[in-house]
Amino acid sequence: MASPEGSSESLRKRRRRNRARLMLATVVTVLMLVVGTLGLLFYELRPVTLRIAVGPPGSDDLKLIQALAQTFARDHSSVRLTPVVTDGASPSLTAWNKGQADLAVTRGDLDLPSDAQAVAILRKNMVTLWAVPGKTRKSGAVKSIADLAGRKVGVIGRTPANVKLLHVILSESGVAPDKVQTEQFSTGQIAEMARDETLSAYLAVGPLDSKTTAEAIAATAKARGEPRFLPIDVGDAIAKKYPIYDSEEIPGSIFSTSPARPEDKVDTVSVNHLIIAKKALSSVTITQLTRQIFSARQQLARELPIAGKIEAPDTDKAAALPAHRGAAAFIDGTERTFMERNSDYIWGLIVLLSGLGSAGAWFRSYVTRDERAVGTRMRDHALALVAKARKAESLDQLDAMQHEIDHIVRDMLDLYDDGAIDDLAPFNLVLDQFHNALVDRRGVLTMPSAGLAPTQPDPFGVAGTG
Secondary structure (H helix, E strand, O other): OOOHHHHHHHHHHHHHHHHHHHHHHHHHHHHHHHHHHHHHHHHHHOOEEEEEEEOOOOOHHHHHHHHHHHHHHHOOOOEEEEEEEOOOHHHHHHHHHOOOOOEEEEEOOOOOOOOEEEEEEEEEEEEEEEEOOOOOOOOOOOOOHHHHOOOEEEEEOOOHHHHHHHHHHHHHOOOOHHHOEEEEEOHHHHHHHHHOOOOOEEEEEEOOOOHHHHHHHHHHHHHHOOOEEOOOOOHHHHHHHOOOEEEEEEOOOOOEEOOEEOOOOEEEEEEEEEEEEEOOOOHHHHHHHHHHHHHHHHHHHOOOHHHHHOEOOOOOOOOOOOEOHHHHHHHHOOOOOHHHHOHHHHHHHHHHHHHHHHHHHHHHHHHOHHHHHHHHHHHHHHHHHHHHHHOOOOHHHHHHHHHHHHHHHHHHHHHHHHOOOOOOHHHHHHHHHHHHHHHHHHHHHOOHHHOOOOOOOOOOOOOOOO
């Protein structure tokens, strides 16, 4: 008879080996799931830093962007800003086009590429056009835009966009742009411009509370006489023909109350000064950035009034400069939740878990195939012991069989705990048969007629009979 101790030892070694394999497979699987989950969370929660081109140095635009950047950093926001200082709207657009920035603060009427989209409107730049009295009756007769033909206009700001805008206004007003001379002055040349007597009118493009515009009007009034503001009556026509512009009104006394400049409201046009981003930039990032901008707007407006002018861009897809899909999601309230954004990944993870479960079951079945075979052999061996028990010739043989069955039971239970055996019912049936055979044969062998030597009586009366 094979030694049950030897077979049990071999089985235990095999079980330890299989457990190590299963443990390794489980650890690897868990690590893969943990790494995947942490990777998704890191992707969603990581702070994103965007470079934004803005200028010129010392401008309100730069101050606003710096204030936003400081607020986002202080609040540990998910999107941070790093200003890239330029010389103005046009250089900012150039830096953005060259990939030196992710965002840019620029004007909507510049030559924007087709993939440029709006994130937020920082303000509306109004066109202010005014004339001054001349030394002679002829030179001072500028009462409307039509009178600018043959004259010279001083344009504040070095950007070519201002001259381009003046040409649009002249063309729509029936004045050939080549009949009007222009000369551009920087914001630091206001005094020089005011003293230039060759100029009959001036043009400024900026917000209504612009100090530059107000100083230019005051300087020309002091040097040349009280200004006459020229209405742009074709504002509606310009807005329809060039959707990047809007028809607006300059309120009376906005630049000065005493004297009133202008005395009454004046028709004009405006162009948006805004933050742009490339269409390909992450919509999730832009959605969060837009939320942060509008959340900080009121807080910053207390110390920086320009922040209160921030507006939402046009979310109409047919707009001249449509809103970035991320900004539109926040503005229109169509922002997707974490579950909606990552539903594909989540379902993929569920499918992966299902696949891993099936693979794990197969692997477990594969590594325990030898143990199942051992379990089958032990069950068959137990079944063979039933027949042997019925033919045992001594109690010693029955005791040896009982000892062997005890080892088999222990090993079968270990196999069951390890999952190598799914059902112990067949083995229990064999075990019951063995127990019955053992009891029956022991009864036969202990009968006096069996010819066995009677057991010596226990002098202390505590020993049993087998």
